[in-house]
Amino acid sequence: MATNTYTPEEKAILRKIFFRSHRCFMMFSMAKMEANCFTMCMQPVIESLYPDDREEQGKSYLRHQAFFNTHTNPFTFIAGLTYAMEKERKAGKVDEATIDNVKAALMGPTAGMFDSFWFNAVRVISAGIAIGLCSQGNFLGTILFVLLYGVTQSVAKWYLLQAGYNLGTSFIDTVFNSGLVSVLTKCASVVGLTMVGAMTANMVNVPLNWVINTTGKEGGEVVVGNILNSIFPGLLGVILLFVLVGLIKKGYRPTQLIAGIFVLALVGALLGIF
């Protein structure tokens, strides 16, 4: 790790991102998940880049309020990379869309990788050691568990943050010097959109539970959800998503969309559709 090559300012910002990244689940919601913490992590970056430009600060924060979700460790890798990209954006080397795309592209695969590593490997091993000691009434087991499974995460976070920042800085410079930024932007869109499509399939769910009985006899039920899913799996989820995208493009506010979802869900449940 090239720790000592950072300027004091970079070091200070990286340290701030590191501490703030621990607040990963601050005001976690189904709509935005870890977005609040990501915005907090970007505050030191944005403030150092645009110290006097209130308008630009606001716009940047709004961008980082977008949906974000991954395991808490690669969270810092993506935050470090975003720090580098925000710096390069100010230098005119990358645009906003690339930053959003890279974040969107990385969150899914990193979540899968790190979830299984930490939950299925490190936690199981740490708990195994700890359970052995604790079952004999030895409190050392608990302490070891916190050290092996908790503190190690912070250590990993610190190195992942630096790795993300280093990669971002060197990679963007290489591409920019070759004059291929516009091509890179397109490629980032391809990966970003593919991953958002994949995550939509996995995470967006319209829980339709609607059965029509036309004949009034046993066996005459028509399960609407199954028919729709046989046309296209998760059809309603995709329709819901693109209706929402259309409404956003028309200028509807998130408040209105959230209220709309509540009304839709409650009316649907009352009618027995959900």
Next chain:
Amino acid sequence: MVGAALKCALVYFVFVYLDDRWLGWQTITRPIVVAPITGLLLGDFKTGIIMGASLESIFMGISAIGGAVPADATSASIIAVAFTILNGASQEAGLAIAMPIGAVMSSFGALEMALVAAPLVPYWEKLAQEDMNKFCVQNYIFSAVYQLIPAAVMFIAVAYGVEGLNNFLNILPGWVMTGLNAASGMMTAIGFAILTSMIWDAEVGIFFFVGYVLAAYLHLDTLAIAILAVAVAITMFFNNKKLIDLKSELSAKGVENKGEEDFF
């Protein structure tokens, strides 16, 4: 009982607030940590430690995937230890009492997520643009208040019994709970819709459906899909690079090629 209930609620509040909001480790809310601490506070450290070991083995298999947990491990463990120590009951009896409370806590958590966390989303968006320092401070305070609600629910459950809470959940007509759960599930669509509208690019928009089909029809892992997407992106990158190289080569020789250009 009220004193013990207060201690249980305190352990729950402190450890969940600290881990969930400030550390993000998902470590000190585990049974193997909270059970010994509860034991220590209630005067039987050793029982707490030993129960921590068995509770951890029970809950290790159950992890929160997609937000649906059958019973909340933290509150169930605290209550199991409290009942075992206070009533001199067996561990199994303690756990039998704790599980229903853990399940109620889990439902309340989902209810709070739908009714409190989601409606606040637009407020955070607005505040982030106006004043980031206020945004941070209010996040810390709101999180604490947010965590006090389940702590209070847990206090009531331990001090006055879980029946009252179950009755409360039963007063709500069935469709209200179904509707709120459905709303909570569909909230994710809003987050993805905002994200999609931010990164939408008409030229390559169809890749959204490529990703969708790979996940929905082929059930591939996100990592596998990412590798495929990166392969396409790299191919695209080098094709475009060749095109750009060719263009610059041509424009360098631009003068000599003048005549040919008319031909094309």
